[in-house]
Amino acid sequence: MKLDPSSVRPFFPGLESDWIYMDNAGGSQIARPVVDRVQSYLLESNVQHGASYEPSRLATARVAAGVQAVADFMGCAHDEVVLGPSTSMLLKNLARSIESEFVPGDEIVVSRCDHEANVGPWVDLEKKGVKIVFWDPNPETLELRSEDLDPLLTRRTKLVAFTHCSNLIGTIHDVQAVTHRVRSHGAMTCIDGVAYAPHRCLDVEAWGADFYVFSLYKTYGPHCAALYGRRDLLHRLPGINHFFLEEEVPYKFQPGNVNYELTYGLTGIWDYIDAMTRGPQTTDEPRTTDDPNKALSHEGGAVALTSSRRSRLASFYDSVSLYEESLVEPLLALLRKDSRITILGNPDASRNARVPTVSFRVSDLDSRSFVEQMDEFKIGIRWGDFYARRLVDKLELDATGVIRVSLVHYNTAQEVEQLLEAMESVLQ
Ligand SMILES: Cc1ncc(COP(=O)(O)O)c(C=O)c1O
DSSP states (O other), X not given: OOOOHHHHGGGOGGGOSSSEEOBTTTOOOOOHHHHHHXXXXXXXXXXXXXXXXXXXXXXXXXXXXXXXXXXXXXXXXXXXXXXXXXXXXXXHHHHHHHXXXXXXXXXXXXXXXXXXXXXXXXXXXXXXXXXXXXXXXXXXXXXXOHHHHGGGOOTTEEEEEEESBOTTTOXXXXXXXXXXXXXXXXXXXXXXXXXXXXXXXXXXXXXXXXXXXXXXXXXXXXXXXXXXXXXXXXXXXXXXXXXXXXXXXXXXXXXXXXXXXXXXXXXXXXXXXXXXXXXSOOTTSOOOOOOHHHHHTSGGGOOOOOHHHHHHHHHHHHHHHHHHHHHXXXXXXXXXXXXXXXXXXXXXXOTTTBOSEEEEEETTBOHHHHHHHHHTTTEEOEEEOTTOHHHHHHTTOOTTBEEEEEOXXXXXXXXXXXXXXXXXXXXX
């Protein structure tokens, strides 16, 4: 399929603005069906869960359908999904739970190109006697190379935490190469997929991840996040909820439970993907259902995941990545030709190597003043370190960090043209 922005954009009412949004790696616009689902939960099923009366059964089934929607999105089972308010919180909770696996002298490898959400919680375990080993990106390309990991892995390595894709420079890392290496050393992986998930199809089980996390508010959904955990690990690790919930996976990792309306809202991401990819309705593929009887007839209220659904998701993201490559190429071309500009990381648009998140510096202008001048053109981009603080420190950039432009598939070629015109005028 070929992505047509004119059929995409009506699904994002927030785009009806005179601003051009190019700070999407910070948070995307929300798809309309997500908002509809949240509203319908609150207006039609806002009751307590787990009771026998029908509205309660409906509410329970709806939230289960939301969890299933995320499982389908990630390529895993519904009981391997832990939901939470943010990636940062989920990783802090995971670290709190997983610390029981470590004894003093054990080692955790963390990448120096990650958002702090997947660094700080592990570094905190130094207090327990765990040794932290930093995995530095290649100094020229700024990418994490799996071969550089080899000398860092020892008998004591228990976990490797790294990012699938840099939220600063957009480089995609070879997740499978890393998970294979790490697993052969008997260690676990914790992968931050936040910057990757808005652009590519997730397939966490196929990749061999032990933990994989991403934020739904950057993936066209509401403000919450999801963590995949390998089933045996979720059962083995101690929970952080009440003591009598130790057997309840994933509830034992969700103190206070999930946000019900937002979780149901997640089914709306599939409404959007279905609308983008569905030909004539097929009978073998049930849609997310609100009917508690139908929904509850499947374990946990979940709806069967069909291979056709996953293959449509893959084909959707394939068209997204092709389209995004064509969007980002003219931006990179402009940046490459100006000698005052340094692109951080990969200067090529190839969809195999990057997502359309681009950071750069201008030699005679600090990042903040560049971005503030762009505000006048009503183009929302951003400056800073984007919480990839350890990478920005390593690069010894000034306090204004980098200029970041982050596109997604609802941006248009015309918007990119306007961006380039505005940039040329600021750079004059
Ligand atoms: C790559 C990456 N990881 C983690 C996070 C933190 O996500 P959250 O805001 O859900 O805690 C962000 C947020 O910008 C991010 O870009």
